[in-house]
Amino acid sequence: MSVIVQTINLTKRYGKLVALNNLHLNIEEGECFGYIGPNGAGKTTTIKVLATLLQPTWGEARICGHVVGYESRRIRPLIGYVPDFFGAYEEVVVQEYLEFFASAYGITGKQRARVVNDVLELTDLVFKRDAHVDSLSRGMQQRLSVARVLLHDPKVLLLDEPASGLDPRARIEMRELLKELRRMGKTIIISSHILHELAELCTTIGIIERGELLFHGSIEEIIRKVKTGTKLHVRVTEQQDLAALLLERKPGIKSVDLLDGHLVVELEKQTHDFSGIARILLDNNFKIQEIKEEEVNLETAFMRLTKGIVQ
């Protein structure tokens, strides 16, 4: 796998405000990178630099080895940028909208008709071909934005919060579309503050806060990083409080809490072997209903890694 998007010491200042501070990113071809951070973290700034719309104050960004700011004209055919807003297009219908942008990319004639048709099909908008762009729902407008940036078949997609403001159904449709694009081999950078959606979609994630990258890796890695001891949810048929007192005194058990009629047992080490706990309970004649490991999800991981500080 080769690195397709790279930033080296990427720094962006707006006056005195440091929006990005020495950002190092390496994104490989075919990766679907979820860029997560609270409002004001620097996501849009990063994406705009990669889209060649902003110059770094210091450091550099490269797409397929081409340096933003020096070789932007070589970069633009390689990328598709979906900004976090949709412009106003009065009296324009979907087909014309796409034809206009196709022409801007130098796609004309029969090829244009074919390409417009292809992206309409891919984004499931064929039935809206003759509808006014302004009349589309937000979800359809977002899909149309994606359709627009697919016209020139770019390698890298830069999507700035494409799911924001969408209702649940439209979110799912957007996610399915992005999965399809991932299957097509596109490299995708997608920003969001909605984490659980990215967990299913993305191969890797980066967490940014106040212009600093706190973490970059797979979802499994992030969970491993924030996880200390194993937490178990234990349910016995009766006398939960006695079971709690019993377990509390055993070595290897950090703490025991009662929660909603069951025990939350925190072990000092990570393990998937719960036989020790089961044995203690069985030896003392407790009847076990359930022993379940608590899952650390992306949401918890994010909360632990960031303090939610917004500039």
Ligand SMILES: Nc1ncnc2c1ncn2[C@@H]1O[C@H](COP(=O)(O)OP(=O)(O)O)[C@@H](O)[C@H]1O
């Ligand atoms: N054009 C600008 N002028 C001054 N400050 C800006 C500008 N754009 C963004 N900022 C500031 O830079 C920081 C990062 O913003 P942004 O990249 O939009 O974050 P995000 O997309 O993660 O919400 C914020 O503090 C924001 O207020």
Ligand SMILES: [Mg+2]
């Ligand atoms: Mg933003």
